[in-house]
Amino acid sequence: MTQPVSLTKALARGFAMKCPNCGRGHLFRRFLKVADRCEVCCEDYTAQRADDFPAYLVIVAVGHVVVPALLAVETAYAPPAWLQLAIWLPLTLFSALGLLQPTKGAIVALQWHSGMHGFEEAKRRRESACGNPIAGHDVLRSLKT
Numbered sequence: 001m002t003q004p005v006s007l008t009k010a011l012a013r014g015f016a017m018k019c020p021n022c023g024r025g026h027l028f029r030r031f032l033k034v035a036d037r038c039e040v041c042c043e044d045y046t047a048q049r050a051d052d053f054p055a056y057l058v059i060v061a062v063g064h065v066v067v068p069a070l071l072a073v074e075t076a077y078a079p080p081a082w083l084q085l086a087i088w089l090p091l092t093l094f095s096a097l098g099l100l101q102p103t104k105g106a107i108v109a110l111q112w113h114s115g116m117h118g119f120e121e122a123k124r125r126r127e128s129a130c131g132n133p134i135a136g137h138d139v140l141r142s143l144k145t
Contacts, residue, residue, distance in 0.1 A: 004126065007113050014109025015102045019043055021112070021126075027105050034108055047118025048111055054104035061103075062095045 005013075010020040019025035025038030027045070037044050070088050073079065110116075115123030 005113065007110075010109040010113040011106050014105040014107070014112075017101060017105045020109035027108060028101060031101060032104060034104075043112075044122065045108065045112075047122075048108045049117050050104050050107045050111070054100060054107050057103050057107075058096050058099045061099065062092060066092050066095070 005021060009023075013020045013023045014027060016023075017027050019027055019038040019041060021043040022038060022041040025040035025043075026035060027038075029035040034045050034048050034050070036046055066088060070084065073087075074084065112119050112122070
């Protein structure tokens with residue numbers, strides 16, 4: 001009997017770009033292309049619908065760090081505009097690109113753990129395999145109807 005995966009562990013595995021189920025397989029086949037399934041445990045990821053949500057989260061996170069830092073440097077030192085651009089544009093670009101894939105992985109893991117979209121069947125299967133009597137009862141009840 002396998003242990004259920006906690007939300008925290010699933011999110012950490014997704015942020016590490018690994019399979020939220022087993023933690024060993026790769027979640028991505030290319031930079032932002034989620035693999036169809038895990039090469040280790042064969043978990044199916046075709047149901048994921050992360051869409052633009054990871055990009056919005058990254059914009060909010062990076063913006064909330066970069067803008068106050070930029071304003072603090074401007075207020076304290078008043079450097080020339082070209083120096084501000086030379087510092088903050090690359091920092092913003094590389095921060096956003098560096099966070100985009102891990103954030104998308106965490107969103108896919110959240111969908112997987114929560115049973116969102118097409119992950120409902122996988123969640124029921126996991127819960128019944130883990131010996132969860134309530135979940136197992138729900139699976140049996142859904143099969144009868």
